[in-house]
Amino acid sequence: MTQSADAAPETGTPLPQFPMRRTCPFSEPGEYAEMRADRPVSRAALKVNGKPTWLVTRHEHVRQVLGDSRASSNLKLPGYPHQFHIPEEMLAQIRLMLLNMDPPQHTAQRRMLIPEFTARRVKEMRPRIQQIVDEHVDAMLAAGGPVDLVTALALPVPSLVICELLGVPYEDHAQFEEWSAAMMNHDLSPAEYGAAVQALDMYLDKLVTLKESEPGDDLISRFLEKNRAERIADHADVVTMARLMLVGGHETTANMIALGVLALLRHPEQLAELRAEPALLPNAVEELLRVFSISDSGTARVAVEDIEVGDVTIRAGEGILALNNAADHDESVFPDPGTLDIHRKEARSHLAFGYGIHQCIGANLARVELEVVYGTLLRRVPGLRLAAEPDELRFKDDAMVYGVYELPVTW
Amino acid sequence: MRVSAERDRCVGSGQCALLSPEVFDQDDEGLVVVLVEEPADGHREEVLQAVDLCPSRTLRVHG
Structure with a gap:
């Protein structure tokens, strides 16, 4: 069967809306399993504007699409499946972030950043990450429970790590954490979203200007130095790059810290195994990344030529969401996918960091941060437990990146 | 088993260097370097996993 997103549906039923909600905080949206089985590449209407997009749900197909150079990441191309409303005039002015560039522009900028990660x-950064985590756990233990793990640990650790890497003064963290949280929210108006981006860019603009004249030992300064020879980016491009690294570097990891701890607390037998045998941590991190796949729809593409995916032809100009949360629950790759299993041998095949040329550049840094945080909590806070009823927890169902707003814990 | 890499395709994910550090490394630019072109059988499984997980399909195995 060949169909096109522009063709009238064969049945009169309206298209399902995207995003779809998780049926429970620990599972994928309920529609995904059925879609993988019956219509693995199928159409949906974007909630933000009603426009059609293709949803790709099987592991094999998600890898295929994300590895295909005919699937562009350029959000300025017509047909790109936007999940925020961005007015035309605003879209025209946007500087492309690395994750929205296609080759050769993408290749040039990514190559300048690869040596950082x-x-x-990343291994060299580990002792400093351990020190940051220990300081925050010391403070938690000194203060006594209950504490909100998100504000006590999950957010400040990755925030400090990325600040030190980029050369951003950590004392400004409250400001940029607020702006970046706003940029992740699906429900903001274009004006509110634009204001958050603008505020963060003004802040980073000053910082980049400072580093142009007074370079430090940091990623932004090293980027500027290389750029003097290669001249691939102007000042505004550097600001945009710094914004992506800062936002991408803390919001996602912070959410995985809190969700991972919560999931382990719900599986005390696996938690006890991990505590007894820390060598299991790396695989446990992969499994936690898989079950949550918190950046499900961060992998938006638009076809620039016709692409065959399974039985479907996606036409040039049509939008595609290659859903990594759906792929990471594909039964053909991950048997019993809804079950957390820290021993799962295929856990590492998850696509939570994406796949293809845009796979998360900070993935290995995130892995180390998660390992150190989970490992340190297990070792130093053996009595850790939830200090709220599970049904009181508020999850980020409305955000681009899934997470939990607060995680009250005690010990 | 012979291993080769099309370095032009590499995006520096470092999965291969993490999974099989005796066979793969990253140079100063962060791009893949094949350290051992004919790895021993003992490395076979990890090399095949590195090839499968490489996000840019940079690695090839023959035999």
Whole structure:
């Protein structure tokens, strides 16, 4: 069967809306399993504007789309499946972030950043990450429970780590955390979204200007230095790059810290195994990344040529959401996908960091941060437990990146 | 088993260097370097996993 998103549906039923809600905080949206089985590449209407998009749900197909150079990430192209309302005039002015660039522009900028995130560099950052985590756990223990783990640990740790890497003064963290949380919210008006981006860009604009004249030992300064030779980015491009690194570097990891701790508290037998055998941590991190796949729809594309995916032809100009949360619950790759299993041997095949040329550049840094945080909490706070009723927790169902707003814990 | 890399495709995810550090490394630019072109059988499983997980399909195995 070949169909097109522009063609009239064969049945009179309206298209399902996207995003779809998780049926429970720990599972994928209920529609995904049925879609993977019956219509793995199918159409939906974007909640923000009613426009049609393709949803891709099987692991194999998500990898195929994200590895296909005919699937563009450029959000300025007609047909790109926007999940925020962005007025035309605002869209025209937007500087493309690395994650919205296609080659060769993407290749040039990514290559300037890759050395910052190699396996070796991330390993070198580990002792400092451990120190940051220990300081925050010390403060938690000194204050005594109950505390909100999000504000006590989950948010400040990745925020400090990315600030030190970028050379952003941490004392300004309250401001940029508020702006970046606003930028992740689906329900903001274009004016509110634009204001948050503008405020953060003004802040980073000053910082980049400062580093142009007084370079430090940090990512932004090293980028500016290389750029003097390569000249691939102007000042505004550097500001945009810094914004992506700052927002991408803390919001996602913070959400995974809190969700991962919550999931482990719900599985005390696996938690006890991890405490007894810390060598299991790396695989547990992969499994937690898989079950939550918090950036489900961060992988938006638009076809620039016709692309065959499964039985479907996606036509040039049509939008595609390659859903990594759906892919990471694909039964053909992950048996019993709804069950958390820290021993799962195929856990690492998850697509929570995406796939293809845009796969998260900070993935290995995030992995180390999660390992250190989970490991330190297990070791130093053995009595850790939830200090709220599970049904009182508020989850970020309305955000681009899934998470939990507060996580009250005690010990 | 022979391993090769099309370095032009590499996006520096570092998965290969993490999974099989005796066979793969990253140079100063963060791009893949194949350290051992004919790895011993003992590395076979991890090399195949590295090839499968490489997000930019940079790695090839023959035999």
